[in-house]
Amino acid sequence: MNATAHMFDTYRADDATDFFAAAYTDKAAPRESDPVRVSLIPADDMSAYITLSRKSSSHGGGAVLRFRPTTTYKVDMRNRYGAVTICTYGELTETLNNMRATAHNPRKLNLGHAVEFKLCERWGLTWEFDNSSHKVKGDISMDGVEYQVKWQGASL
Numbered sequence: 282m283n284a285t286a287h288m289f290d291t292y293r294a295d296d297a298t299d300f301f302a303a304a305y306t307d308k309a310a311p312r313e314s315d316p317v318r319v320s321l322i323p324a325d326d327m328s329a330y331i332t333l334s335r336k337s338s339s340h341g342g343g344a345v346l347r348f349r350p351t352t353t354y355k356v357d358m359r360n361r362y363g364a365v366t367i368c369t370y371g372e373l374t375e376t377l378n379n380m381r382a383t384a385h386n387p388r389k390l391n392l393g394h395a396v397e398f399k400l401c402e403r404w405g406l407t408w409e410f411d412n413s414s415h416k417v418k419g420d421i422s423m424d425g426v427e428y429q430v431k432w433q434g435a436s437l
Contacts, residue, residue, distance in 0.1 A: 285333040288346055292437055297418050298324045298429040303358060304396040305350055305433040306370055313371030318355075318364040319400065324429070326362075330354050331437065346437040367399045384410070393432040397421060400430065 301322045306315045322330070331346050350358065358364065368376070377395040381387035394410065397420050401408035404423055411420070415437075419427030431437070 284344070285331060285346070286328060288333060288344065289328040289331055289437075292346060292415075293324065295416050296324065296429075297416060297427050299419070299427045300324060300429070301327045301348075302396070302400060302421070302428045302430045303327070303330065303348060303350070304367075304393070304430065305355055305358075307352070307355060309433075311370040313369060313374075315370045316366040317368050317370055317373050317396070317399075318359070318366055319396070320358040320362045320364045321428070322358065322362050330358065348431040348433065348435050348437065350433055365403075367396070367403060373399065391432070393420075393430055393435055396432050397430045400428075 301324060302319050303322055304317060304319045306317055308315055327348075330348060330350055332349050334345055334347050334349070335343070367373075373392060373395050376398055377390060377392055380390050380395060380398060384390055389412075390410070398408045400406075400421060404421075406421065406423060415429055420430040421428040
């Protein structure tokens with residue numbers, strides 16, 4: 282078993298996630314008009330799209346799992362699990378800016394939170410900032426299913 286698979290298995294051992302809502306654009310450097318897509322991937326299958334990298338030295342420099350999908354990974358996710366378009370990249374960044382404008386601690390919010398907001402909006406749920414551990418619950422809970430939301434480039 283390689284190091285990435287071993288770390289992912291360790292992560293999953295006490296994880297509360299049923300599905301990953303993997304969010305991405307078709308390009309690594311998206312333009313405002315590029316669609317933001319979300320694929321719902323069973324948690325145990327997510328290891329196929331995870332890479333091992335290093336944290337910055339200011340964050341300890343240790344190993345970290347990341348959802349950093351290549352173009353090939355993105356095509357594979359769409360082919361295997363489908364994808365829905367939730368907005369454009371410009372709309373996503375505008376959502377994040379609006380969220381930050383009213384947040385108590387705006388620096389804590391990132392594009393992953395904006396994806397959570399957009400998914401909650403789509404699914405008829407109310408979004409709340411929640412910093413609970415992935416061991417306790419997913420980012421979004423719906424009908425007893427826990428979804429962990431990951432924007433391209435996010436660490437696990």
